[in-house]
Amino acid sequence: MSENGYWSRVMLSRLSRRRAIAGAATVGAGAAALSVIGCGGGGDGGGGGGGQATTDKPQDTTAQAKAGGVYRIIQTADPVNLDPNRSTSFTAQEVGARVYSRLLKFQTGPDITPLSKTTGDAAESFEVNADATQWTFKLRKGMKFHPKGPASVNGRDLTAEDVKASYDYFLERNGNKAILVDIVDKMETPDNSTVVFKLKKQYAPFQELMASSALFWIMSKQGATGELDTQKVEGVIGTGPWILDSQTPSVEINFKRHPNWYEKARISTGEVSLPILDGHTHVNMPDYAQQQAQFIAGNIMAFAVRNPDLADVTRQKADAQKLGVPPGWLLSMFYFKLDNPNNPFRDERLRRALSMAIDRDGIIEVFGEVSKLKSQGFDIPTGWNNACVPWGDGGMFWWLDPKGKDIGAAGQWYKYSVEEAKKLVSAAGYTGQTFTINTTNTIYGTTFDNQTEAHLPMLSAVGFKYDFKSEDYTSKYFPEVYTKFNYEHVAYGYNTPFATVGEYMYRLVHSKGDQNKSRVNDPEIDALVLKQEVETDQNKRQAIIHDIQRKVSDKMYYVPTVVGRWGSFTLFAPYVRNFGSFRTAAYGTSVESYPRYWLDRA
Amino acid sequence: MQKYVARRLLLMIPTLIGLTLIVFLLTRFTPQDTVDLILNDSAGYQDPALKAKLRKEFGLDSSLPEQYITWLGNILTGDLGASYFSGRPVAQELKSRVPVSVELGALALAFSIAIGIPIGVISAVYQDRWLDYATRGVSVLLLAVPSFWLALIVLIVGSRYFQWAPPARYEPPWQDIGSNLYIMMTPVIILGLGLAGTKIRLMRTQMLEVLRQDYIRTARAKGLTEMAVLLRHAAKNALIPVVTIIGLQMTVLVAGSVILERIFIIPGIGQYFLDAAARRDFPIVQSLTLIIATVIVVSNLLVDLSYAYLDPRVKYS
Numbered sequence: 001m002s003e004n005g006y007w008s009r010v011m012l013s014r015l016s017r018r019r020a021i022a023g024a025a026t027v028g029a030g031a032a033a034l035s036v037i038g039c040g041g042g043g044d045g046g047g048g049g050g051g052q053a054t055t056d057k058p059q060d061t062t063a064q065a066k067a068g069g070v071y072r073i074i075q076t077a078d079p080v081n082l083d084p085n086r087s088t089s090f091t092a093q094e095v096g097a098r099v100y101s102r103l104l105k106f107q108t109g110p111d112i113t114p115l116s117k118t119t120g121d122a123a124e125s126f127e128v129n130a131d132a133t134q135w136t137f138k139l140r141k142g143m144k145f146h147p148k149g150p151a152s153v154n155g156r157d158l159t160a161e162d163v164k165a166s167y168d169y170f171l172e173r174n175g176n177k178a179i180l181v182d183i184v185d186k187m188e189t190p191d192n193s194t195v196v197f198k199l200k201k202q203y204a205p206f207q208e209l210m211a212s213s214a215l216f217w218i219m220s221k222q223g224a225t226g227e228l229d230t231q232k233v234e235g236v237i238g239t240g241p242w243i244l245d246s247q248t249p250s251v252e253i254n255f256k257r258h259p260n261w262y263e264k265a266r267i268s269t270g271e272v273s274l275p276i277l278d279g280h281t282h283v284n285m286p287d288y289a290q291q292q293a294q295f296i297a298g299n300i301m302a303f304a305v306r307n308p309d310l311a312d313v314t315r316q317k318a319d320a321q322k323l324g325v326p327p328g329w330l331l332s333m334f335y336f337k338l339d340n341p342n343n344p345f346r347d348e349r350l351r352r353a354l355s356m357a358i359d360r361d362g363i364i365e366v367f368g369e370v371s372k373l374k375s376q377g378f379d380i381p382t383g384w385n386n387a388c389v390p391w392g393d394g395g396m397f398w399w400l401d402p403k404g405k406d407i408g409a410a411g412q413w414y415k416y417s418v419e420e421a422k423k424l425v426s427a428a429g430y431t432g433q434t435f436t437i438n439t440t441n442t443i444y445g446t447t448f449d450n451q452t453e454a455h456l457p458m459l460s461a462v463g464f465k466y467d468f469k470s471e472d473y474t475s476k477y478f479p480e481v482y483t484k485f486n487y488e489h490v491a492y493g494y495n496t497p498f499a500t501v502g503e504y505m506y507r508l509v510h511s512k513g514d515q516n517k518s519r520v521n522d523p524e525i526d527a528l529v530l531k532q533e534v535e536t537d538q539n540k541r542q543a544i545i546h547d548i549q550r551k552v553s554d555k556m557y558y559v560p561t562v563v564g565r566w567g568s569f570t571l572f573a574p575y576v577r578n579f580g581s582f583r584t585a586a587y588g589t590s591v592e593s594y595p596r597y598w599l600d601r602a
Numbered sequence: 603m604q605k606y607v608a609r610r611l612l613l614m615i616p617t618l619i620g621l622t623l624i625v626f627l628l629t630r631f632t633p634q635d636t637v638d639l640i641l642n643d644s645a646g647y648q649d650p651a652l653k654a655k656l657r658k659e660f661g662l663d664s665s666l667p668e669q670y671i672t673w674l675g676n677i678l679t680g681d682l683g684a685s686y687f688s689g690r691p692v693a694q695e696l697k698s699r700v701p702v703s704v705e706l707g708a709l710a711l712a713f714s715i716a717i718g719i720p721i722g723v724i725s726a727v728y729q730d731r732w733l734d735y736a737t738r739g740v741s742v743l744l745l746a747v748p749s750f751w752l753a754l755i756v757l758i759v760g761s762r763y764f765q766w767a768p769p770a771r772y773e774p775p776w777q778d779i780g781s782n783l784y785i786m787m788t789p790v791i792i793l794g795l796g797l798a799g800t801k802i803r804l805m806r807t808q809m810l811e812v813l814r815q816d817y818i819r820t821a822r823a824k825g826l827t828e829m830a831v832l833l834r835h836a837a838k839n840a841l842i843p844v845v846t847i848i849g850l851q852m853t854v855l856v857a858g859s860v861i862l863e864r865i866f867i868i869p870g871i872g873q874y875f876l877d878a879a880a881r882r883d884f885p886i887v888q889s890l891t892l893i894i895a896t897v898i899v900v901s902n903l904l905v906d907l908s909y910a911y912l913d914p915r916v917k918y919s
Contacts, residue, residue, distance in 0.1 A: 175641030
């Protein structure tokens with residue numbers, strides 16, 4: 001899951017340890033942001049999103065596969081809890097994703113854009129009523145629990161009662177439930193193989209939430225009601241492709257294949273049930289030097305290399321396979337206290353000027369060392385965030401390129417032009433009043449801090465005068481600035497990545513959005529946000545979402561920066577197969593990718 | 603002697619109680635709420651009912667004095683609590699982790715003694731000759747080089763030039779002693795080398811002083827072999843300050859093992875402590891701090907008592 005950029009890995013692994021996010025994977029969208037979080041705990045490149053991946057061998061080789069073997073990779077942190085319905089930590093979610101099922105999951109394959117299509121997981125099919133307020137899921141027949149644990153669970157079929165108990169347990173114990181609490185009125189189980197969600201409002205992309213690899217996980221009724229201790233290895237019993245076999249805290253966690261998992265494939269020896277591998281082991285390796293050494297020594301099969309080390313490591317490990325992908329979905333931005341009547345940035349010309357003052361390509365070039373890497377033969381993908389949807393792996397379907405022609409007239413505000421910015425500053429009547437910029441320098445690491453500071457001379461160059469306040473994240477920035485919007489004029493930082501594009505729309509730019517940090521209050525945008533929520537046609541919904549991006553960009557309610565907007569490479573041992581062909585994002589890699597991985601060696 | 607030991611043991615009680623209070627208050631006054639960290643609520647969304655429920659489960663809804671007294675009471679009955687995050691009992695975790703850290707620490711200490719003291723003696727015996735200069739140089743180097751840096755060098759050099767890396771697994775000694783020692787070898791050597799630097803320097807200095815004493819001349823005059831003079835008469839006396847240093851190095855040992863356990867995938871208390879501190883997992887942080895402090899206090903007492911053995915002039919009353 002660590003196909004994402006190093007910057008994102010570092011920054012988000014820090015971020016995620018504090019605030020793993022709510023939400024779900026979306027069709028063609030943002031679960032890639034989660035994949036970054038996920039990659040904090042993994043050393044694999046199985047995830048990914050809609051960006052153009054650079055791979056050595058991106059073919060589907062399943063037909064030649066040989067069954068067996070244990071895939072040995074890195075996890076950067078021990079699971080803090082083995083129960084993903086109880087803990088929102090990315091480490092717990094990763095364990096959950098391997099062991100438990102969702103109602104739906106995302107399709108993967110060489111020709112499928114990651115996160116673009118949902119398919120059945122525990123549910124074989126679903127129906128939705130005309131106004132998208134009632135969603136009925138039919139459970140898969142013969143969906144078996146793992147062959148372990150007490151007789152009440154061991155190898156039995158999954159029932160609707162299990163799903164209901166898991167959902168109730170999730171609502172009772174999980175901090176990631178915001179989006180479902182907001183949308184779902186109730187869940188019913190009319191019979192033992194049917195689950196019905198009745199929504200409070202029309203919500204067309206509900207299937208994306210049910211395919212999310214960061215929401216609720218289906219356990220047994222016994223697990224969800226406390227009969228099993230789901231925080232212990234013996235109590236972790238699901239219907240997913242992997243059985244939690246053992247754990248040595250601080251060392252490794254081992255999974256073996258679920259022999260009765262539903263998905264099948266034809267390999268060299270005929271049709272088999274997936275997974276192809278016998279198991280996978282995640283070795284606890286928080287230290288980067290250790291990861292690199294172990295990969296070169298051949299003890300680990302995948303390694304998310306840092307860009308500056310790419311040439312060196314690939315020279316030492318010449319037979320390593322490479323998978324290069326864009327970074328995860330992450331928005332870094334200046335935001336504005338627009339409900340402060342004394343804030344000069346209520347004038348959109350100043351916001352536009354601020355945007356035009358930023359040399360985005362310059363920042364990417366300097367910090368991403370793109371030209372240097374290109375000269376070494378590594379074509380690193382780069383891109384710009386727009387004002388409300390980040391560029392990055394998994395989000396490409398929805399993202400509108402600020403440099404492209406589809407952004408329309410708003411594109412002019414993204415162009416780097418000190419002269420034009422100065423004109424706007426002057427036209428807005430700004431005469432050098434000092435404004436405050438609140439940010440933090442205590443959590444995202446020096447790479448973020450350095451890139452943040454690189455913006456300051458650019459602002460000065462167009463005549464802005466500011467008081468730059470870098471504050472402690474834990475005691476000041478997060479609780480006050482980020483959460484309660486207690487700042488005076490301008491703030492700067494990351495936006496906790498959302499999993500669905502719908503969240504970027506509603507939570508960030510709708511007037512009632514809980515993450516509306518700029519206090520945007522634009523009736524036109526509000527109407528569009530609600531319109532996309534009830535649009536069931538994916539292309540039409542995309543068009544509305546593009547429209548919102550154009551409008552938010554034109555007003556520059558958020559001024560996006562390009563911190564960490566360049567890709568990175570994951571290296572694989574020469575015998576690992578299918579890693580580039582079944583890419584997904586978020587925590588879904590274990591279910592959507594790993595079952596088709598295989599090891600091409602004696 | 604017994605009286606002295608009893609007095610020292612009694613003195614340990616207020617020391618440890620004071621320590622429990624400091625640790626308890628420090629953990630409680632760290633910024634950010636543990637329950638917030640557990641829930642990882644997305645910004646803007648809070649579930650007060652769930653928070654209240656967790657607070658009650660963890661006993662965080664009572665007053666600080668109540669929490670402190672409850673914790674102290676539990677400790678006295680051997681209940682170290684359970685991790686807020688994983689739900690696993692701290693005592694159970696420690697049962698598997700403490701022996702690992704003790705093994706790492708003991709082996710590293712033994713290694714540092716095994717190389718530090720003989721080299722110190724040799725350095726003194728060959729004072730101002732090339733061997734002395736070489737050992738002095740090495741000891742200064744060992745003092746100056748942090749163990750984590752040495753660990754990185756081992757990893758980088760090993761993988762770059764020999765395609766080798768330390769084993770990325772752990773095996774307890776009771777399962778396979780050979781495998782266990784192979785796994786422990788690298789961190790033990792690195793940690794031990796760091797500790798040996800001080801011992802080499804100190805042993806050399808002490809030996810030089812002792813070797814000039816009259817009783818050494820007397821011993822030689824009696825016709826004792828040089829080896830007997832050095833080991834039986836000189837080294838034993840020179841050891842007193844070295845033993846003191848060994849006691850003081852317990853803290854260095856604990857700190858060093860935290861980093862090395864992390865780098866070399868050793869499932870000891872170091873990594874556990876580090877993770878718990880970052881998460882504000884109070885039961886773990888409090889219990890471990892108390893245990894580490896007790897070990898240090900006890901080891902210092904043992905050091906003090908060893909003086910009586912090493913130097914007959916030392917009498918405790």
